Amino acid sequence: MEELKMKYLERLSELYPTIASASTEIINLQAILHLPKATEHFLTDIHGEYEAFSHVLKNGSGSIRRKIDDVFGNTMSSRDKQSLATLIYYPTEKMDRIRREEPNMEDWYKITLYRLIEVCKRTMSKYTRSKVRKALPKDFAYVIEELITEKADVLDKEYYYNSIISTIIETSRAEEFIVALSEVIQRLTVDHLHIVGDIYDRGPGPHIIMDKLIRHHSVDIQWGNHDVLWMGAAAGQRGCIANVIRICARYGNLDILEDGYGINLLPLATYALETYADDPCTCFALKGSTGYTAREKEMEVKMHKAISIIQFKVEGQIIKKNPGFKLEKRNLLHHIDFENGTIELDGKVYELLDKNFPTIDPRRPYALTEEEEDIMDRLERAFLGCQKLQEHMRFLLNKGGLYKVYNQNLLYHGCVPLNPDGSLKSVRIYGKVYKGKALYEVLESYVRKGFFALDKKEKERGKDMMWYIWLHENSPLFGKDKMATFERYFLAEKETHKEKKNPYYEFLENEEVVDRILAEFGLPGEGTHIVNGHVPVKSKAGESPIKCQGKVLVIDGGFSKAYQKETGIAGYTLIYNSYGLILAAHEPFESTEAAIEKESDIHSDSTIVKRVIARKTVGDTDIGRELKKRIEDLAWLLESYREGIIAEKI
Template sequence: MEKLELKYLQCLAELYPSIAKASTEIINLQSILNLPKATEHFLTDIHGEYEAFSHVLKNGSGAVRRKINEVFGHTLDEREKKSLATLIYYPKEKMEVVKKSRENMEDWYMITLYRLIEVCKRVASKYTRSKVRKALPEDFAYVIEELITEKPDLVDKEAYYDEIVHTIIEIGRAEVFIIALSELIQRLVVDHLHILGDIYDRGPGPQHIMDKLTSYHSLDIQWGNHDILWMGAAVGQRSCIATVIRICARYGNLDILEDGYGINLLPLATFALATYKNDPCECFKIKGTDVYNPAETELNMKMHKAISIIQFKLEGQLLTRHKEYKMSDRRLLDKIDYEAGTMELDGKTYALIDKNFPTIDPKKPFELTEEETAIMERLVTAFTDCEKLQQHMMLLLNKGGLYKTFNGNLLYHGCVPLNDDGSLMTVEIYGKKYKGKALYDVLDTYVRKAFFALNPVEREKGKDILWYIWSGPGSPLFGKSKMATLERYFLKEPETHKEVKNAYYGMLENDTVVNSILQEFGLDPEHGHIINGHVPVHHMSGESPVKCSGKLLVIDGGFSKAYQKETGIAGYTLIFNSFGLILAAHEPFTSAENAIAQETDIVSDSILVKRVAKRMVVGDTDNGKALKERIDELKQLLDAYRSGLIKEK
């Protein structure tokens, strides 16, 4: 036996110090391998829409309703099933509604408790007793375990369970017990959550989404371009900070920064009011909201313009520092003739629709004024010192990455940059060339350097690459020729707004290309799938989220209300359970109040993407592969004990 192998077995012997303990663990692990594969839930492009996100999380994209159907079949009618589902999603709120229409609640409590117990039994059946026990709410752990565990040796099981339920009602604990059971069902119906990026921007509640994810039992996150932008802001990258504030101003969400993260925007507001006092800032209107009064709207528009000009200056400075990004064409402030009010772009002259630039020196257009410099210094401190923001970014780092391979699926937010012929596009990152998986890996490394590198040069490279990942043409999270932000504000000609997508997006139905991407990331193209976010699926135009005969699934959740007029629905989510892949199409979400009062759900349709011939078990998963490896190691430990190579303790 190799010396290293023996050393490892000796370490393993510390955990399993006898033949009996090692043997018991082998038996336990072998039994887990034969349990049904647990349910995975895939969401993407949440964009700050907390209420819709929370509802989809509660209903498991229809997984809760499927369990109710499995348990009650035709024994409950549709109305009763909807009512039970709504109770599971919003137990406290739903009970308040029920109490208003009933004088005597005891019968309702009794019926409801029994129904919830039956659903609990079904959702718990996929897991070991140990795993279920860990998920049980502390206050009711023993009682719930008694109620959901079959007791074949009990003579009068019905009387036994009746007595427990009657006691719960009699001592006034029915409501809290119903809440506990409902939350347990939500917890067990989905074993693992995948978030494929873009938690931030556009919607009003990304901080609440991050708070929810912080306490979620099992998840991973593939960073989206908007998440990367916030990560850049959190480490003090100035272009990222300015862009974050600009987007919040554009969508009327500055309170995310001020109230959600406690970032003081008063210096920017004061500067904007003074600098653009007589400027109507018509090009900087708020999108997607009408909650502001006229005075607030005017201030928001002025702040919007002020931070946009600062952003364009900072980006010009960054691109001067990093000529290797090959984005000099995005330094646009020096392309403006400030006297004539025109801009030179791609050899053509365009008239500006806003010609007021009081903070720009035409001779040094990328230089911040003293006031702008002071504002940015205070903002850098505010972002880097914000404890809540840093905690949320640590969650993204600890649970996240640019991509993930899991149970035969490749998960990422944007694209794999390709050339026009479908081959992997080579991108230069700080003097070295990368493509495909290697490009993803090096960018992931630099993201972490931005937060953790001790070498100040490497740390600054990491900070700046976060901005490149947000908007660089070679970035797998951007995937376009340019980000035409300045042109959209200042030029009316649509040709100047055009952002050419990477060739990847025209090859989603190309079997050869999709297979090569799966192989590039070490997956079997015969059985693997690509799960892709980032680009809304235009359902209204007849576009399907299922590409390449089901090998590639575009599941932009469409949570962002800004997209729903174009897509026609609120997008897609995905469930991967022991029977296969199920795509759920969603109606736009109105409010939790409507969902409770009208007992409406937002799953409008389910598409079976793939059904397996034989129900999948844990042994068929990545976790199963790891368990099999541990079983083999434990068998080697048993051999070492029996041969006398290692002594039992």
């Protein structure tokens, strides 16, 4: 043990070779501990709504507007404040319009630059100079630092700052400088972004969102069931591939696959048009899609039906291959009476809404036809070979996981599976039993195995586990007793559509159960929170996203347009800054064009979930705890230098 300690001290002394360097680092770290805690931003269930996502990211869920209010108070009109906020969100686009309307651009540049510099100063006040420097654009780093730094030794400060700004304008760099300042304000207003699941499905631009996240300065992602579905598809799992294509077809978003990822769907389209030529496919109408010609719509509904039937067959094969999943009840094709067009479920006979099944062999209902096999083989190769999709999934693997504990908050997308009495539910995964945190961790390990395992059997298990996570009742990301896909397409009776939620959702107001979940993940009940999404909060029906006196925050409020009729709003987001937790409820986003032209922000009603008595500092955070440990180690090194145990390296 002593030998290990000495080796560690020797290594540390290579980084800090003298008493002076070790002392200076301790002073620097102590200073950082007393800075205000940086702002965290939480979003969930984005579901491909890239325009609304991009805007909320730019405005920091109202954080930038609050900064402007703090800086200018009553000295600026509300309209001028909104105009400045819009400029910060969309500097290039906004200046294009201002240039056409403003008769004296030089005066506008001066006023705008002064205002942006003041907002910039406030935004940067909670960071070290070192961190600020790293965030500054290379071309303007020195100038920005001069303008935001107080110059005690300059006698005529106003003249000094005016001369810099005048030079920026005279050299025709004002617009570039405004863009640079706006981007710095956006970058530093929110220090860290949490995505609590479901980037994919329903909306038109998940691939655009992924490109933005890859470029983001600091982000973590807790996978949602839709994200894991796409991960499974990227790994070549056929059940996941079929589901991904079916959902894209259902919401009229097949161009995500074709244009966004370059997946060739022509073989599926050709097959669907030939197989269902005279079939109206009325049960497979598109959801919420507009702008399609009659011919395009006809092709998409036929593709929708074709891939759905393939999905039911492929899933039947997965269930047979994995008896341990105990999903035999979800194999429904062999319960169909093809002659009479009915199906028997739980002893009751139902009439099918669609009775045309030309590709199903009643003797072997889960066998793919030769054409279907060829289509799935091509699709599997296409998903595995798509470089952009693989890049996006690697990013999810690198930045993500099934849960995260961060600054006393427990983040996960769905639920912790519970028994009816509120105790942790035991779940068998490939012969071993897990519950709570251990269940999350074993499922995450299998997701990673699906991509990286060298053992073929384990890799195959990992792939199938991604499909399991998507729809199994014991999956913490699904949390319902069944996924009634077949029933919703083919049966009119609503009782067959019902998907019963895990008891977890009944215990969200039970403090004893919530504290038990927090303790399971290593968090004390006091001052900690669960942040999750997955199930939209029905705001218009009076449901609150704040559960258990603020210990649980369910922030899925309908970012996806498909949910907004049900929720009444367009999503919740959460801000955690040095003053506490702020929950923002957003109105629907009109468009980027309207945001620029009309200066229409997303109207947000903010609720303070928790306000701290003393402003939180870096020392109160996870990073602060790491810094304190480094200070302890450096103090130990300092003592070793002074006692002659370690020699300075001068």
